[in-house]
Amino acid sequence: MLAGAALADNLPPEPERQLAREIYKQLIEIPSGFTTGATTPVAEAVAARLRAAGFPDSDIFLGGAIPRKFNLVVRYHGSGKRKPILLLAHTDVVEAKREDWTIDPFVLLEKDGYFYGRGTSDDKAQAAVWIANLIRYKREGFQPDRDIIVALTADEEGGGPYNGAKWLVQNKRELVDAEYCLNEGGWGESVDGKRIANDIQVSEKSYVNFRVEVHNKGGHSSMPVADNAIYHLAGALDRLSRFNFPLKTNEVTQAYFRELAKIERSPVKADLEQVAAGSPQAMQSVATLSPVWNSMLRTTCVATMLEGGHAQNALPQLAAANINCRVLPEDDIEYVQSTLTRVFADDQVGIKLAGEFEKGPASPLRQDILKAVSRVTDTMWPGVVTVPMMVTGGTDGRYFREAGIPTYGVQGFFMDRNDVRAHGRDERMGVQAFYEGQTFLYQLVKELSK
Numbered sequence: 001m002l003a004g005a006a007l008a009d010n011l012p013p014e015p016e017r018q019l020a021r022e023i024y025k026q027l028i029e030i031p032s033g034f035t036t037g038a039t040t041p042v043a044e045a046v047a048a049r050l051r052a053a054g055f056p057d058s059d060i061f062l063g064g065a066i067p068r069k070f071n072l073v074v075r076y077h078g079s080g081k082r083k084p085i086l087l088l089a090h091t092d093v094v095e096a097k098r099e100d101w102t103i104d105p106f107v108l109l110e111k112d113g114y115f116y117g118r119g120t121s122d123d124k125a126q127a128a129v130w131i132a133n134l135i136r137y138k139r140e141g142f143q144p145d146r147d148i149i150v151a152l153t154a155d156e157e158g159g160g161p162y163n164g165a166k167w168l169v170q171n172k173r174e175l176v177d178a179e180y181c182l183n184e185g186g187w188g189e190s191v192d193g194k195r196i197a198n199d200i201q202v203s204e205k206s207y208v209n210f211r212v213e214v215h216n217k218g219g220h221s222s223m224p225v226a227d228n229a230i231y232h233l234a235g236a237l238d239r240l241s242r243f244n245f246p247l248k249t250n251e252v253t254q255a256y257f258r259e260l261a262k263i264e265r266s267p268v269k270a271d272l273e274q275v276a277a278g279s280p281q282a283m284q285s286v287a288t289l290s291p292v293w294n295s296m297l298r299t300t301c302v303a304t305m306l307e308g309g310h311a312q313n314a315l316p317q318l319a320a321a322n323i324n325c326r327v328l329p330e331d332d333i334e335y336v337q338s339t340l341t342r343v344f345a346d347d348q349v350g351i352k353l354a355g356e357f358e359k360g361p362a363s364p365l366r367q368d369i370l371k372a373v374s375r376v377t378d379t380m381w382p383g384v385v386t387v388p389m390m391v392t393g394g395t396d397g398r399y400f401r402e403a404g405i406p407t408y409g410v411q412g413f414f415m416d417r418n419d420v421r422a423h424g425r426d427e428r429m430g431v432q433a434f435y436e437g438q439t440f441l442y443q444l445v446k447e448l449s450k
C-alpha cells in the first residue's frame with residue numbers, strides 16, 4: 001500500500017524488494033537462538049546466494065569459534081582509494097517459544113502491513129538488507145572507492161563464548177579491518193505513525209557487575225549482637241539507594257539533546273537546549289523527568305540480586321548482593337568501584353568485580369558520517385532529524401570500538417517508539433519500514449564509498 005509518489009520513491013525497484021524479502025524470509029526461518037540453534041546454516045545459506053550472484057569463493061569466508069557457530073564475511077572490491085567500510089549484523093536471535101507467541105516465530109508472516117517473526121527487527125532485517133544491497137551493487141556494476149565488507153556474525157545475544165564479532169576481531173582481523181563499521185543500535189523513531197528521528201548510535205555505556213559481600217562469624221539467633229552481616233549489607237545498600245553519580249554530558253549526549261530539542265514541542269524543550277549547553281540545573285530536572293534521560297546523563301549502579309543467611313535460627317555468616325552498573329564511556333571502572341566503597345562507608349562490606357568488564361570507547365562523532373546520514377535521511381523523509389545516541393544497552397559494536405574501528409549504529413528502519421518488540425513476543429517490522437530501510441542503507445553506503 002503506497003500513499004503517494006513521495007513514498008513510492010523511497011522504495012527499491014520491485015525485483016530488489018523481492019530479493020531482500022526472499023533473503024529475509026530464509027534467515028527468519030532458520031532458528032538461530034543461542035541454545036536451540038546454530039548460526040552456521042544462516043552463514044551457509046547466504047554464502048550460497050552470494051556464489052550464485054557471482055561472488056568468487058576467494059571473497060567469501062565461512063568460519064567461527066566452533067562448527068555450529070559460523071560467521072560469514074564477504075568482500076566487494078572497490079578501487080582501494082580509501083580503507084574499507086565494514087557492514088555488520090548478527091545472525092543469532094533471542095529464544096522464542098511457539099507457546100509464548102500467537103504465531104510461529106520461525107515462519108515469516110506478512111500481515112496487516114507488518115512482517116512477523118523472531119529476528120524481523122533484531123537483527124535479520126539488517127543482515128538481509130546488507131546482502132541484498134551488496135548483490136545489487138554488483139549487478140549494477142557500482143565501483144566504490146573502497147572495499148565494502150559485510151560480516152554476519154554469531155551469538156550477539158547474551159554473549160557467551162562463541163561471539164562472532166569478538167572472534168573475528170581476534171582471529172581474522174585482516175578480513176574485517178576497516179576504517180569504520182556500520183551496525184545495529186540505531187533506528188528510526190516514529191510516534192503515532194509519524195516519523196520523528198533517525199537515530200545513529202555512536203557510543204554505548206559499558207556493563208559491569210560487582211559482588212558485594214559481608215562475612216561474619218555468626219552464632220545463635222537467641223543471642224543476637226549488633227554486628228550482623230545482613231544489617232551491614234542492608235545499611236550499605238540503603239546508602240547506595242540514596243546516592244547518585246554526578247550528572248554530566250559528553251560530545252554525543254550533547255548532540256543528542258541538541259537535536260532532540262529541535263523536534264520537542266512541549267515545555268521541556270528549553271531544558272533540553274540547556275542540557276546541551278551544559279546547565280547543571282537543566283540536567284537535574286531532565287534526569288528527574290525520565291529514567292532514560294537519567295541513564296544517559298550519569299553512570300548508574302543498582303542492586304539487582306540478594307542472598308544471605310543459612311538457617312532461620314542462626315545469625316548470618318554471609319550476606320551478599322549483586323550490583324549492576326552501567327558506566328559512561330568517560331568513567332573508568334576503578335572510579336566506579338572506589339565510589340561504591342566510599343558510599344558503602346563500611347569496612348565490613350567487601351566489593352569485587354563479578355565477571356568480565358568489556359569497555360568499548362566512544363566512536364568519534366565524525367562529521368562525514370553524520371552528514372551522510374542526515375543527507376540521506378532528509379532526502380527520504382524531509383523534516384526528520386538525525387540524532388546521535390549513546391545507548392544504555394550493549395551491542396557487538398564494542399568489540400570493534402575496542403579494536404580501534406569506530407562503529408556507528410544506523411538502520412533507517414522506522415518503528416513505533418512505544419511498541420519496540422525486539423526480544424519480546426510477536427516481534428515485527430513494518431513492511432514499508434523494511435523496504436525504506438533497504439533504500440536508506442543502499443544510498444548511505446553508496447554515499448560513503450564514492
Ligand SMILES: [Zn+2]
Nearest residue numbers: 122123156184
Ligand atoms: Zn541485536
